[in-house]
Structures are given as structure tokens and as C-alpha cells.
Amino acid sequence: MALVTFDLFSALVDARAGGSAALAELAAGRGWPVSGTELYDDWDARNKASQRDEPAWVPFAEHCRRALAATCAARGLDADPVADTAALLATLPDWPLWPDVQAALVEVARTHRVGVLSNVDDDLFARTRVAPLVEPGAVLTSERLHAYKPHPELYRRAVAAGVGLHVPASARDTRGALEAGLAVVRVVRPGHALDPDGPRPEHEVDDLGALPALLREVSGAGT
Incomplete structure (x- = not known):
């Protein structure tokens, strides 16, 4: 069966809700006069910039630490x-x-292998609620691929690992996958919009419940 991967922290996990709640608790314990959502948005932007700008691979947890240090x-x-x-x-x-x-x-797992393509460390992925829902051998992390989205090398290595189609939500993941030539079906999530200067996916769904039927219709994507 063909392999379909999903982005972890936008397509599957509501990272902003989870991260904001965690940072709100941290802020309350530290006595910081800032909301969890403000902290998350600042930290998340710095985290993504760190992944983009660091020339050498370092663990995702280290990017998280650098971003939180800079935010604070x-x-x-x-x-x-x-x-x-x-x-x-x-x-x-x-x-x-x-x-x-x-x-x-x-x-989706009835007709395809279901995996994840994510900027995350293996041990961190294992803690998420997604881990029990996907095929262990189809988990492609930045730690395993030694590259970070949106660098084309990550997507090229994903294709080499058997990915036929990717399901992102964020602008950078959608653009990165399309520019690397990977077939894409984007899921629309709150807080995520397409890059106005980037390519547009041929297919989008507002709910992942519509994905199985769409996958049956998509041609030329290894599915």
C-alpha cells in the first residue's frame, strides 16, 4: 500500500492549544505577566526560525530550548x-x-499506510497522542531524516523513504512539499493560511473525514 504522511503539529495536533495551556501554567508558576497564548506564538515563531536558520542538524528539543530562552x-x-x-x-x-x-x-489506514512527516525528535513524537494511530515504521522525523522543514532535502528523503502523498496544514510545510515535488492534499486548520507567494495545492479538505474519498480520486500521486 502507498504511504501517506501527515504533519504532526498542525494537521493532527492542535499545537497552539496544547502549547498555550502548558505555557500558561508555566507563566503562572513563575509569576510572569504574560498569557500562555502570547508566549506560545512568540516561542513558536522563534522555534521555526531556529529550525530554518541553523545550518547543522540539532535536536528539535534544542531548537525548543533556544527559542524559549530567546522569548524570555x-x-x-x-x-x-x-x-x-x-x-x-x-x-x-x-x-x-x-x-x-x-x-x-x-x-485512511484501510487503503494506505499511514505515517507522519514532522520536525520532531523520536522520543518526543512517542509522547504524543498520534503515536498509537500510525504505523511505527512510517514515522519520518527530522531526527531520522536529519533535515528540517521547509528544506527540500527533508521532502526528498521522505520520497526516497516511500512517501507518495503528504497532508500538511501550515504554509511552510505546504510550500516546502510542493516545491520539492511531493504530492499534497492540504487540510485547512484554524490559524493556518497558504503562503500568498507560494504554490497552491491542487487539493484541499476542510475536514480529514473527507480525505479517504479524495484519496480514491487522486491520480498520479502514488495512491
């Missing part, structure tokens, strides 16, 4: 980046799936 320094917050990042990442099992995920992955 910019806001003048008294922080322990190592301990605070560990506390944030320890909450990954609580980060919620989007409501349509579980049923859709079960249905």
Missing part, C-alpha cells in the same frame, strides 16, 4: 530555559488532537 530574554522574564523547556515538552501527551483526526486515520 526578549520579554525580560526570569527563566530557566533548560528546566522550563523540559516542563513544556513534558506536557506533549496532553496536547489535543483535532476532532476529526482519530476516525480519519483509521479510515
